[in-house]
Amino acid sequence: MNHVVVVGAGLAGVRSVEALRARGFGGTITLIGEETHRPYDRPPLSKSVLLGETDSTVVDSDLDALEVDFRAGVAAKGLREGVVETTEGELAYGGLVIATGARPIRLRGDGPQHVLRTIDDALELRALLTSGTKVAVIGAGWIGAEVATAARRAGCEVTVVEAAGVPLSAALGPVGAHTVSWYAQAGVDLRLGTAVASVDQGGLTLADGSTVEAGVVVTGVGVRPSVEWLAGSGLELENGVVTDEHLRTSLPDVVAVGDCAAWWSRRYGRRMRVEHWDTALGAPDVAVAALLGDDAVYDPVPYFWSEQFGHMVQYAGHHDGESLVLRGDPATDAKWAVCWVAEDHRLTAVLAVNRPRDLVQGRRLIERGQRLDVDRLADPAVALRDC
Ligand code: FAD
Known part of the structure; x- marks a missing residue:
């Protein structure tokens, strides 16, 4: 293999380039990305960029030193065996990394x-978040909560409309209810169980026919993997690019990483597609190893964080109907955590609010599959690693 093409110049794409060189690949690497920017980080877009604290989140990676042929503003349009069709012609590859992320x-x-x-979305939106502007945010998920935080900080009048009965319902289920009070405390009008029928001139029309007046509407209802360009390629697609536990796709010499990849998790015995920064950071090394002929396995405990309404919210693991154990009282304590505990007393997931140690220790316990003393777990004064 003497030429690897990486499609998608986000975090997973640039980390793939770094991993190729770190593993001694001496051939040609071409990195194409449809955005006109150098690879940048997205988590700060809804945090420090919207808050006006920074304008650039470019990833600290020396593309010149990596000797990569980086082509910005070039999109992949199609794939057939050994060739990527792009907006600027065809690119033959010996190995291909698909890292095209997701779209809202x-x-x-x-x-x-x-x-x-x-970054263009973030700078455009930031300019509109001015004092007194009526902002309607659709969706009380991670992005919606962070946008609402920034909009309130800018002095906007903010309404958040959420179809589910609690915020963060897709990620946390009923546990998301513990964040409801944050909205009121921040002066945000949170409307739960409210579906939006359409976004119209001047605001929203709700499913019951009523309206929400707004000068700025932000839709934060989730993303879809950016895989349209792979239609008809013969590559197996199902909620993203299907891969095995080594991140190999159904086509030879093609791997997929980051938000667009639905990999087989040995740990959970199911396919996972995790739209988190940590996945884009960690998966490329395994995928590149597979491309170069090694059999590394990608099997992480998923991790995510969010900063909303002055709270650091961190989640690790994967839960599915296990018992809940609270550490602290979300109604009165500034710092609390929720643990999901399986019948055999193993920790499967942890949500830590302003308790970063619980997150770090909980993640390790989940990785090790260690059994816990549930009574000690319920005492927030006992360190998680001592439970
Ligand atoms: P992307 O970052 O989406 O990069 C993919 C790139 O591929 C894009 O530049 C895209 O334009 C390009 N592309 C797409 N199609 C084509 C094509 N056909 N040809 C060429 N190029 C193409 N995660 C956390 O864990 N914590 C957070 O707090 C957090 N906050 C976030 C806040 C925001 C506003 C957003 C948007 C995401 C946040 N995330 C967070 C998620 C995290 O940023 C993503 O999981 C991560 O960016 C995924 O990286 P990626 O490289 O797989 O995809």
Whole structure:
């Protein structure tokens, strides 16, 4: 293999380039990305960028030293065996890394709606978040909560409309209810169990026919993997690019990483697609090893964080109906955690609010599959690693 093409110049793409060189690949690497920017980090877009604390989140990676042929503003349009079709012609490859990430879902309606995925989205939205502006945020998920935080900080009047009965419901289920009070404390009008019918000029029309007036509408209802360009390629696609535990796809010499990859998890015995920064950071080394002929396995305990309404929220693991153990009282304590504990007393997931040690220690316990003393676990004064 003397030429590897990496499609998608986000975090997973640039980490793939770094991993190729770190593993001694001496051939040609071409990195193409449809955005016109150098690879940058997305988590700060809804945090420090929206808050006006920074304008650039470019990843600290020396593309010149990596000797990569980086082509910005070039999109892949199609794939056939050994060739990527791009907006600037064909690229033959010996190995291919698919790292095209995900795109936000937009809702029906002819009114202007903002999404937050790119640095351009973030700078455009930030300019509109001025004191007194009425902002409607659709979705009380991670992005919605962070946008609401920044909009309130800018002095906007903020309404958050959420179809589910609690915030963060897709990620946390009923546990998301513990964040409801944060919205009121921040002066945000949170409307739960409220579906949006359409985004119109001047605001939202709700499913019951009522309206929410807004000068700025931000849609934060999730993303879809960016895999349209792979249609008809013969590559197996199902909720993203299907891979095995080594991140190999159904085509030879093609691997997939980051938000677009649905990999087989040995740990959980199921396919996972995790739209988290930590996945884009960690998966490329395993994928590149597979491309170069090694059999490394990608088997992480998923990790995610969010900063919302002045709280550091961190989650590790994967839960599915296990018992809940609270560490602290979310109604009165500034720092608390929720543990998901299986019948055999193993920790399967932890949510830590302003308790970073619980996150770090909990993640290790999950990785080790260690059994816990549930009575000690319920005492927030006992360190998680001592439970
Ligand atoms: P992306 O970052 O989406 O990069 C993919 C790149 O591929 C994009 O530049 C795209 O334009 C390009 N591309 C797509 N299609 C093509 C094509 N056909 N041809 C060429 N190029 C193409 N995660 C956390 O864990 N914690 C957080 O706090 C957090 N906050 C976030 C805040 C925001 C606003 C966003 C948007 C995401 C956040 N995330 C967070 C998620 C995290 O940023 C993503 O999981 C991560 O960016 C995924 O990296 P990726 O490289 O797989 O995909």
